[in-house]
Amino acid sequence: MIGLKSILRNTTVAVALLVNQNLWAETGQRPDSQSVVAGKALYEQYCQSCHKEDGVGENPIPPLLKMPGYLTAMPLNETSHAWHHTDDQLEDTILNGLKRTQRMPAWKGTITKQQASQIVSYIKSLWSDRILDCQGPKHMSCM
Numbered sequence: 421m422i423g424l425k426s427i428l429r430n431t432t433v434a435v436a437l438l439v440n441q442n443l444w445a446e447t448g449q450r451p452d453s454q455s456v457v458a459g460k461a462l463y464e465q466y467c468q469s470c471h472k473e474d475g476v477g478e479n480p481i482p483p484l485l486k487m488p489g490y491l492t493a494m495p496l497n498e499t500s501h502a503w504h505h506t507d508d509q510l511e512d513t514i515l516n517g518l519k520r521t522q523r524m525p526a527w528k529g530t531i532t533k534q535q536a537s538q539i540v541s542y543i544k545s546l547w548s549d550r551i552l553d554c555q556g557p558k559h560m561s562c563m
């Protein structure tokens with residue numbers, strides 16, 4: 421008979437494994453080439469108008485000319501801080517948008533979760549190995 425103790429122990433192990441997997445599955449993984457190709461096409465369709473070719477972002481607007489609160493689209497390549505986020509966080513931003521600016525809308529309804537993940541793969545393909553290794557919460561202590 422399986423005792424309560426053993427059930428509890430197994431559950432704890434399973435939860436620990438899940439948490440662990442989540443921590444690592446999201447960061448530092450090299451994107452697979454099929455997702456990168458699919459993601460690139462989606463990026464060109466939905467994101468490139470603002471985040472620009474190769475994710476270089478919009479040119480900054482001189483403060484004197486800028487409307488208060490207007491945010492330019494930051495680079496998504498490794499020169500900005502997109503890589504400080506995990507894959508899940510990036511997907512979440514794509515699907516749910518950013519509260520701080522209407523310019524980055526929620527793409528949910530237009531873009532599926534799978535497509536968002538493909539776009540994240542494409543964005544990651546713009547990063548060097550060194551940056552991929554330091555993706556996510558690790559970025560503070562990495563480098």
Ligand code: HEC
Nearest residue numbers: 466467470491492493494501502510513514521523524539
């Ligand atoms: C109409 C312009 C526009 C479009 C189109 C757009 N974005 Fe953005 N995006 C922005 C702006 C503006 C910000 C916020 C900049 C800031 O906070 O300084 C932003 C922020 C982001 C961030 C947060 C990055 C970070 O480092 O925190 C991600 C990720 C992102 N966009 C991805 C995408 C993706 C992927 C698409 C296509 C599905 C997309 N954006 C389409 C304007 C746009």
